[in-house]
Amino acid sequence: MSETTTYTKKDFVSDQEVRWCPGCGDYSILSAVQTAMTQIGKKREDICFVSGIGCSSRFPYYMNTFGMHTIHGRAAAIASGLKIQNPNLSVWVATGDGDAMAIGGNHLIHALRRNVDINIIMFNNEIYGLTKGQYSPTTKRGVITKTTPYGVVDHPFVPASLALGCDATFFARAIDTDVKHLTSLVVEAANHKGTTFIEIFQNCVIFSDGIHEAYAGKATRDDNTIKVEHGKPMIFGKERNKGIILRGTRPEVVTIGENGITEKDLLVHDKTDDNMAYMLSRMKFPELPVALGIFRQVSAPSYEMDVEAQIAQVTSKKGAGNMKSLLHSGQTWNVG
Amino acid sequence: MKELENVVIRFSGDSGDGMQLTGTQFSTTSALMGNDMSTFPDYPSEIRAPQGTVAGVSGFQVCFGATEVNTPGDEPDVLVAMNPAALKANLADVKRGGTIIVNNDAFSPANLKKAGYESNPLDTNELDNYKVIRIDISNLTTEALKNLDLDLKAKGRCKNFCALGFTYYLFDRDMDSTIKWIESKFGKTPVLKEANILALKAGYNYGGNTLITTNRYQVPKAKIEKGKYRQMQGNAATAWGLMQAAEAAGLKLFLGSYPITPATEILQELAKFKEFGVKTFQAEDEIAGICSAIGASFGGALAATTTSGPGLALKTEAIGLGVIYEIPLVIVNVQRGGPSTGLPTKTEQADLLQSFYGRNGECPTVVVAASRPSDCFEMAYEAARLALEHMTPVILLTDGYIAQGAEPWKIPDIEKEFRPIKTRMVDRKLAPGEQFLSYQRDPKTLVRPWAIPGMAGYEHRIGGLEKSENFGNVSHDAKNHQRMVELRAEKIARVVDNIPDQEVFGDKSGDLLVVSWGGTYGATYSAVRELRKEGKRVSLMHMKYLNPMPKNVGKILKSYKKILVPELNMGQLQHLLREKFLIETIGYHKVQGQPLKITEVVGLINRELESL
Ligand code: SF4
Numbered sequence: 001m002s003e004t005t006t007y008t009k010k011d012f013v014s015d016q017e018v019r020w021c022p023g024c025g026d027y028s029i030l031s032a033v034q035t036a037m038t039q040i041g042k043k044r045e046d047i048c049f050v051s052g053i054g055c056s057s058r059f060p061y062y063m064n065t066f067g068m069h070t071i072h073g074r075a076a077a078i079a080s081g082l083k084i085q086n087p088n089l090s091v092w093v094a095t096g097d098g099d100a101m102a103i104g105g106n107h108l109i110h111a112l113r114r115n116v117d118i119n120i121i122m123f124n125n126e127i128y129g130l131t132k133g134q135y136s137p138t139t140k141r142g143v144i145t146k147t148t149p150y151g152v153v154d155h156p157f158v159p160a161s162l163a164l165g166c167d168a169t170f171f172a173r174a175i176d177t178d179v180k181h182l183t184s185l186v187v188e189a190a191n192h193k194g195t196t197f198i199e200i201f202q203n204c205v206i207f208s209d210g211i212h213e214a215y216a217g218k219a220t221r222d223d224n225t226i227k228v229e230h231g232k233p234m235i236f237g238k239e240r241n242k243g244i245i246l247r248g249t250r251p252e253v254v255t256i257g258e259n260g261i262t263e264k265d266l267l268v269h270d271k272t273d274d275n276m277a278y279m280l281s282r283m284k285f286p287e288l289p290v291a292l293g294i295f296r297q298v299s300a301p302s303y304e305m306d307v308e309a310q311i312a313q314v315t316s317k318k319g320a321g322n323m324k325s326l327l328h329s330g331q332t333w334n335v336g
Numbered sequence: 337m338k339e340l341e342n343v344v345i346r347f348s349g350d351s352g353d354g355m356q357l358t359g360t361q362f363s364t365t366s367a368l369m370g371n372d373m374s375t376f377p378d379y380p381s382e383i384r385a386p387q388g389t390v391a392g393v394s395g396f397q398v399c400f401g402a403t404e405v406n407t408p409g410d411e412p413d414v415l416v417a418m419n420p421a422a423l424k425a426n427l428a429d430v431k432r433g434g435t436i437i438v439n440n441d442a443f444s445p446a447n448l449k450k451a452g453y454e455s456n457p458l459d460t461n462e463l464d465n466y467k468v469i470r471i472d473i474s475n476l477t478t479e480a481l482k483n484l485d486l487d488l489k490a491k492g493r494c495k496n497f498c499a500l501g502f503t504y505y506l507f508d509r510d511m512d513s514t515i516k517w518i519e520s521k522f523g524k525t526p527v528l529k530e531a532n533i534l535a536l537k538a539g540y541n542y543g544g545n546t547l548i549t550t551n552r553y554q555v556p557k558a559k560i561e562k563g564k565y566r567q568m569q570g571n572a573a574t575a576w577g578l579m580q581a582a583e584a585a586g587l588k589l590f591l592g593s594y595p596i597t598p599a600t601e602i603l604q605e606l607a608k609f610k611e612f613g614v615k616t617f618q619a620e621d622e623i624a625g626i627c628s629a630i631g632a633s634f635g636g637a638l639a640a641t642t643t644s645g646p647g648l649a650l651k652t653e654a655i656g657l658g659v660i661y662e663i664p665l666v667i668v669n670v671q672r673g674g675p676s677t678g679l680p681t682k683t684e685q686a687d688l689l690q691s692f693y694g695r696n697g698e699c700p701t702v703v704v705a706a707s708r709p710s711d712c713f714e715m716a717y718e719a720a721r722l723a724l725e726h727m728t729p730v731i732l733l734t735d736g737y738i739a740q741g742a743e744p745w746k747i748p749d750i751e752k753e754f755r756p757i758k759t760r761m762v763d764r765k766l767a768p769g770e771q772f773l774s775y776q777r778d779p780k781t782l783v784r785p786w787a788i789p790g791m792a793g794y795e796h797r798i799g800g801l802e803k804s805e806n807f808g809n810v811s812h813d814a815k816n817h818q819r820m821v822e823l824r825a826e827k828i829a830r831v832v833d834n835i836p837d838q839e840v841f842g843d844k845s846g847d848l849l850v851v852s853w854g855g856t857y858g859a860t861y862s863a864v865r866e867l868r869k870e871g872k873r874v875s876l877m878h879m880k881y882l883n884p885m886p887k888n889v890g891k892i893l894k895s896y897k898k899i900l901v902p903e904l905n906m907g908q909l910q911h912l913l914r915e916k917f918l919i920e921t922i923g924y925h926k927v928q929g930q931p932l933k934i935t936e937v938v939g940l941i942n943r944e945l946e947s948l
Pocket residue numbers: 019020021023024025026055056125129130203204205206207
């Protein structure tokens with residue numbers, strides 16, 4: 001951590017011309033991340049962005065840090081190797097729903113279960129943008145795309161549920177245009193030891209414009225989403241008068257002040273509670289508001305630190321190795 | 337006692353009979369007694385194939401000698417068969433007139449049936465051409481252990497040591513090192529320690545009581561180069577060679593890998609050496625194995641990935657990324673029989689063209705190959721050296737035969753023989769305002785600089801998209817692409833200035849040149865040496881640097897009337913030589929999952945010499 005360097009957002013803007021479509025949700029994500037980088041206490045040279053293939057994966061070119069634009073789906077694996085090699089780095093993966101959930105699904109789930117201290121930001125626009133509009137593993141059933149002229153018959157992933165199924169130690173969700181909230185989540189992710197996964201509802205103006213509009217649109221956002229915060233009751237709505245209670249094992253929307261409901265009756269978010277995190281992941285619009293914020297954050301050993309610890313432990317026991325003594329160790333014999 | 341120059345012995349039994357252990361003990365003892373030797377394990381791909389069946393037979397072959405030994409031997413002089421299936425599986429390989437030691441107890445009607453024998457071959461004339469020694473090994477073992485507090489099954493499990501003891505008597509071997517091994521292995525369970533030692537001695541004494549001394553053999557010490565020796569297995573040598581390179585380069589070694597036969601042992605071996613700072617990452621798949629290594633390489637490690645044929649196929653796209661990134665990366669391919677899953681436990685050399693060409697786009701890499709188990713050390717070091725000095729992926733080819741084989745190895749003087757490796761890591765501070773040009777090449781070698789995260793001022797982005805010359809920014813420019821493709825090719829071509837010239841064993845010119853590469857060295861070298869001793873005019877060019885090929889290869893090839901290229905594939909090196917040098921060659925293509933035999937190569941050479 002650097003205590004000495006202070007950065008402004010501009011320090012993280014690279015000299016490359018940004019080439020996303022005008023109006024693409026990626027712009028606000030880039031801006032949020034560049035701002036967040038000034039707040040994470042890391043030197044610029046100790047930060048690396050890694051991406052796969054897709055619109056989102058252009059990201060590293062636009063960050064004035066170290067960066068790797070890799071191959072389709074493999075960013076999490078490459079980032080893991082980088083972080084294990086140098087645990088001092090702050091390593092970020094910029095990916096999309098196609099890159100992370102389809103071709104890179106295997107790497108994603110294993111990164112999450114291993115808890116390597118890398119930060120994965122997934123731009124979910126429920127479509128393949130770069131290849132011009134084919135359905136992805138998060139596209140809803142029935143949606144017409146270039147490869148589904150009669151509608152999607154695949155069942156989609158819920159990224160949050162998938163991540164939680166992998167025991168992800170940090171999962172959060174945000175909306176591309178809510179830059180302030182997103183920035184704060186990115187900073188939280190940076191401070192978390194272990195794999196973090198932020199799903200961002202991102203709008204692709206070209207191929208799936210408005211896909212998240214019903215809940216993420218600026219006009220209806222407050223009523224149709226709920227930002228959860230650890231230790232705080234689950235309140236939402238423009239008037240801040242709606243809340244979530246549990247009926248049996250199922251969440252239900254209530255109005256504060258109606259039927260004798262007070263703030264005290266509402267569920268209080270506990271980010272260490274697995275069941276609550278899973279419940280949040282299953283909340284679907286329009287029956288329920290869509291959950292945003294940090295669903296789950298628990299502390300667990302991070303892979304690369306355990307690797308370092310083993311090395312330190314064995315080295316302190318055996319002493320640092322050198323090849324000459326290794327070659328002469330064990331059974332040897334002399335000829336002549 | 338009769339004196340022999342060298343002996344090939346094969347221990348064979350059910351996969352649960354401990355034959356690998358028995359064979360290893362025999363070879364270690366022989367090495368310690370001053371013989372040269374070479375070993376090869378041969379085990380079924382099913383870990384627990386049905387007991388007593390031919391499919392479940394596991395073998396271990398040792399050639400030990402009083403002269404230089406370069407292969408585990410063509411045909412066993414002695415076969416130890418612990419059951420009928422072992423006899424059935426191996427009989428055809430045994431030298432006519434050879435000795436067969438059988439565990440007589442195991443030739444029960446049930447076992448004979450499982451092995452597919454209609455009648456007991458020990459009672460028919462099937463073995464008339466061999467010297468058969470029938471020993472009730474199981475009984476002898478349980479009898480020797482009768483006073484020990486162990487159940488019958490546990491006692492039975494010691495029978496491999498009884499068989500070993502008998503062979504020790506037969507070949508006048510010293511029991512000391514095996515006894516020491518048993519003591520350290522079973523130190524915590526005294527009863528097992530005692531049982532195995534008793535079994536070993538029972539076998540030895542049985543020899544003493546039943547064999548007349550004229551039937552004993554001696555293999556004197558070999559006259560090999562003076563020095564301190566140790567035993568080295570191919571896969572372990574590869575692992576150690578990578579560690580040697582990391583030490584020589586002052587870098588940490590990172591291995592990203594996924595278990596696959598017969599390469600897994602390299603990962604297992606490297607996982608042991610935490611005190612060297614080695615990081616091994618067992619990834620979720622082959623692709624993540626190489627990708628994690630690419631990440632580690634970008635982070636400044638000596639990064640490697642290890643695999644076998646099908647895994648190399650899966651890593652293809654990522655190797656291409658390494659090529660366009662121009663970062664150091666070692667890819668070890670321990671070849672096995674293909675295509676597809678093929679013959680996982682059997683050897684082949686059929687991934688040469690995959691290594692050269694198996695990627696999308698124009699995608700050159702350096703390709704090198706190891707020639708024998710201990711040579712894996714040097715070639716792993718070489719692969720890493722070339723990767724680091726030339727900022728490129730390097731493919732190191734070994735194969736199941738040399739990877740699992742072992743031999744004595746004269747411990748090198750590493751300070752002299754394995755010099756420090758100078759990496760391309762940038763080592764100066766940038767001037768204020770100076771921009772780092774990530775693809776600015778050294779004019780002589782065309783190698784780009786290596787700057788890693790953590791270096792202030794060197795922040796840069798690399799990617800799989802075509803990049804502009806010098807700057808490394810994304811470029812779709814037509815002329816730039818042509819230039820970059822040519823530069824990447826030329827960069828690899830110039831590696832030729834950094835590899836040794838090709839050596840030839842034999843005459844500098846002549847009638848017949850045998851050209852081999854990789855793991856067939858033992859057979860081709862032994863055959864050529866043998867024939868040259870007889871005065872035949874034949875030479876050997878054994879290649880270890882395949883892409884690029886040493887400068888003098890073309891000249892060598894043109895100095896002989898005939899070129900014979902024996903390979904364990906359908907003519908892949910032959911194809912490359914013909915294409916590159918426009919010469920006619922004679923191929924020999926063996927794809928049986930088995931190594932080349934010396935006698936086979938001798939036959940080939942004689943045939944070609946006669947038809948000159
Ligand atoms: S295609 Fe969609 S996701 Fe891609 S840049 Fe354009 S708007 Fe953004």
